[in-house]
Amino acid sequence: MDPLPLTPLEQFLLQCTTPRSPMVIQVVLRLTGECQLDLYRETLQHAISRHPLLSCRLQMIDRQWCWVSGTPEPVTISRRSGSVFEPECATGFKSIDLTCSAPLHTSIVVQDDGVKVFMDAHHAATDGNGLRQVVTDWFHLYHCAVTGLAPKLPSLESDRLNRRHLFPQPSTVPPIGLKQALINAWATIRGRTSRWAASGRTGKHQEEMSSHCVEVILSEEQGDQLRAVQDAWKVKLNDLVMVCSMSTYARLAPPGKMHHHVTVFNPIDLRLPSDRWLPATNRFGVAFMRRPRQECVNPATILSGIHAEMTWVRANYIGVEFVKGIAAASKIPNGINMFRRLGLFIPSLQWTCLGDISRGGKRLVPWRDGMPISGDLQLATATGFAPCADDVPVSIATCEANRKITLSVRSSSRFLTMEQTQAFANDLVHCLCTVEPPGDAPKLQAQGHQPHS
Numbered sequence: 001m002d003p004l005p006l007t008p009l010e011q012f013l014l015q016c017t018t019p020r021s022p023m024v025i026q027v028v029l030r031l032t033g034e035c036q037l038d039l040y041r042e043t044l045q046h047a048i049s050r051h052p053l054l055s056c057r058l059q060m061i062d063r064q065w066c067w068v069s070g071t072p073e074p075v076t077i078s079r080r081s082g083s084v085f086e087p088e089c090a091t092g093f094k095s096i097d098l099t100c101s102a103p104l105h106t107s108i109v110v111q112d113d114g115v116k117v118f119m120d121a122h123h124a125a126t127d128g129n130g131l132r133q134v135v136t137d138w139f140h141l142y143h144c145a146v147t148g149l150a151p152k153l154p155s156l157e158s159d160r161l162n163r164r165h166l167f168p169q170p171s172t173v174p175p176i177g178l179k180q181a182l183i184n185a186w187a188t189i190r191g192r193t194s195r196w197a198a199s200g201r202t203g204k205h206q207e208e209m210s211s212h213c214v215e216v217i218l219s220e221e222q223g224d225q226l227r228a229v230q231d232a233w234k235v236k237l238n239d240l241v242m243v244c245s246m247s248t249y250a251r252l253a254p255p256g257k258m259h260h261h262v263t264v265f266n267p268i269d270l271r272l273p274s275d276r277w278l279p280a281t282n283r284f285g286v287a288f289m290r291r292p293r294q295e296c297v298n299p300a301t302i303l304s305g306i307h308a309e310m311t312w313v314r315a316n317y318i319g320v321e322f323v324k325g326i327a328a329a330s331k332i333p334n335g336i337n338m339f340r341r342l343g344l345f346i347p348s349l350q351w352t353c354l355g356d357i358s359r360g361g362k363r364l365v366p367w368r369d370g371m372p373i374s375g376d377l378q379l380a381t382a383t384g385f386a387p388c389a390d391d392v393p394v395s396i397a398t399c400e401a402n403r404k405i406t407l408s409v410r411s412s413s414r415f416l417t418m419e420q421t422q423a424f425a426n427d428l429v430h431c432l433c434t435v436e437p438p439g440d441a442p443k444l445q446a447q448g449h450q451p452h453s
Contacts, residue, residue, distance in 0.1 A: 001052050003059070003066040006124070007165035008330035009282055009323055014058075014065065015100070015336060015352070020210045020391050020412065023123045027131050027399075028215070029357070030084040031377040032114035039145050039375075040108065040115075040356075047138035048072045048104060052158050053125045054134070055401045058098040061269040067125075076107040083184035087217060087382065091418055093210040096122045100339060104134075115377065123282070128354040128384055129269055130280030135357060135382075139374040140364040144377030152364065160278045167270055167285070173317045181321060183410070184440045188288045194260040194348045196253045196393035196415050211410050212244040212421040215383050216429055218405045225433035226405065232437045235307045237398065238353040241407075242266060242289060243299045243306050244431040245351050245396050250296035253348075253393075258294040265347035265392070266310075268319030285319025288347065293420040299435050301442045313367055350386060350395040357382035357401050370402050381406050388412045394424065 006014065017023040048054050049072065056067040096103060103125030121131055134153045137153055144151045156334040169175050176184075218226065230240055246262045246395065267284045275283060291302050313319060322345075329335035358372045358379065365372045372379050383406040393415035397408045407429060411421040 001056075001067075001069045001161075003061055003068050004053075004056075004161060005061075006058075006065045006067070007282075008327040008336065009165070009332060010124045011065070011336050012326050013282070016389050017122075017124070019095075020414070021390045022093055022210065022386055023387045023389075024094045024096055025121050025123055025126075025128060025131065025387060026094065026213075027117075027119040027121075027128070027354075027357075028088055028381075028383040028385075029119070029135065030114065030118040030380040030382075031117070031374070032084070032151040033373075033375075033377040033382050035110065035115050035377055036146065036375065036395070037077055037108070037110070040142055041077060041398075043141040043145055044106060044138050045072060046106075046141055047134050048106075050137055050153070050156050051126075051130070051134060052161065053279065053281055054104040054121070055102050056125070057102065061248055070102055073102045073105050077110070078107065079110045084111045084114045084380070085217065088215040088385075089213060089418075091212045091413070094120045096120065098122055098124065104131075114380070125282075125286050126280045127267070127282045128352065128386075129271060131285065132355070132357055132359070133280045135220055136364060139372060140378075142377075143365050143374045148222065154277060156279045157277045159277055160275075161281060164278065164281045164283070167283075167320045167323060168262060168272075169320075170272065170317060173315070176318065176321065184318065184321060185325075187292070188345070192257070192260045193263045193290075193346065194249075194253065194256060194293045195350065196249070197256070198414050199417070210410055211388055212416065212418045213385055214409045214418075214421050214425040215385075216407045216409075216425050217381055217383075218407065218429065222429065223403060223405050225249065229432065229435045232383055233303055233307070233435070236310070237400075237405075238266070239307045239310050240303070240435070241353065241396070241398055241428075241432065242305045242310075242351050243296075244428055244435065245349060246289075246291060246296040246302070246306075247299040247431055248424060248428045249349055249394070250293045252420075252427060253293075256293070259292050261290040261294050261347075262296045263347040264289045265345075265389075267352050268313065270317075270319055270323075286322035287313045287319055288322075288345070298442060299431060300438075300440070303435065304438070334445060346389075346391050347392075350388065350392055352384070352386040352395070354384040354386075354397055354399040357399060371404075372402075380404070383408055385410050394421075396428070405413070434449045 055072045057070045103122040105120045384399040386395045388395040409425040
């Protein structure tokens with residue numbers, strides 16, 4: 001692969017990387033059953049090799065950062081006593097130096113009842129759905145290797161990476177005019193954004209510990225309660241968790257102005273059917289959702305409004321407007337850095353719906369009892385930990401494996417302690433399962449809000 005200059009979005013994500021915010025996505029997979037470790041590692045390495053950016057390094061060429069071909073990071077294997085179902089809750093961070101290391105680091109831990117897989121990827125190289133591509137390829141290759149079947153993975157077209165910065169407007173969606181774009185931008189930045197006050201803790205120890213991570217594996221009962229809320233309101237998981245995250249923030253954040261806007265940074269998948277043969281990379285846009293803090297306390301008061309707004313965003317391909325803004329800024333010398341320093345797009349919190357890790361795998365691996373199997377291993381859960389950008393207190397993510405839902409909260413230790421992070425996660429799960437039905441909800445959303453991204 002020839003050197004590939006970074007796209008404006010990749011430059012933005014690289015510049016967001018700081019000692020306190022390494023911009024690393026982590027995916028944790030739990031699988032039960034027997035594992036042939038050498039074959040498992042070999043097929044994983046084969047899967048990674050199908051996605052060139054995940055083996056590259058960064059190199060400065062003609063005063064521009066470029067991806068250059070490299071070798072994948074070695075896959076580590078270790079053993080640990082205990083169950084794979086023990087939650088992942090810890091303080092610390094994983095940092096990846098892209099100048100001397102590939103963007104994807106993977107480790108396999110063999111435990112008493114199965115294997116736990118940790119995949120850490122730098123966000124400048126790929127997003128959560130890019131990692132899902134790797135996992136699907138891996139599950140298929142390993143299953144074929146164990147059962148003796150011929151692999152049936154489609155050939156990926158690496159030359160498409162040369163056009164990874166292009167997001168063509170779907171033919172069924174009219175382009176956004178300048179007037180609407182300006183309305184969207186003004187709606188995103190008008191008024192003050194609600195801020196979680198920093199804790200004031202200082203010192204070397206504070207600088208070293210970038211984040212607290214809390215994982216919650218929802219029980220079957222909690223999953224049923226959450227889906228009942230979705231059915232009652234007829235909303236997507238993305239919109240429900242976003243609203244409950246805003247409500248949890250409104251109730252738990254330190255005292256502040258209740259008319260300031262709780263602002264959510266929500267990545268939106270921009271993959272089209274034509275991207276099926278594109279190797280793993282970043283293909284996402286952004287939506288900003290905002291409501292006054294006083295309105296967010298009861299999630300039922302804003303759920304219908306947020307759902308309608310997000311439906312408009314998805315239907316009109318609005319998520320790409322943020323990417324276009326970064327691309328425009330990149331044409332100005334030092335433009336992306338200026339764009340970041342304006343601080344107009346620093347949210348109150350981040351929220352990411354990583355989707356179903358098994359999506360798209362039904363044609364490639366068999367299923368048993370509602371979950372995909374690979375060889376003699378069966379997927380039990382998948383969890384994604386999304387990074388916190390600097391000056392953002394908390395980043396929330398959900399991940400699905402068919403009907404099994406996991407939730408993660410990653411907080412910046414500048415703002416929250418581990419105990420506060422755990423309390424935030426617990427409150428959020430309770431909120432998700434107990435949103436009152438539409439007929440009992442206050443009618444605040446009837447006031448209406450201008451749709452914006």
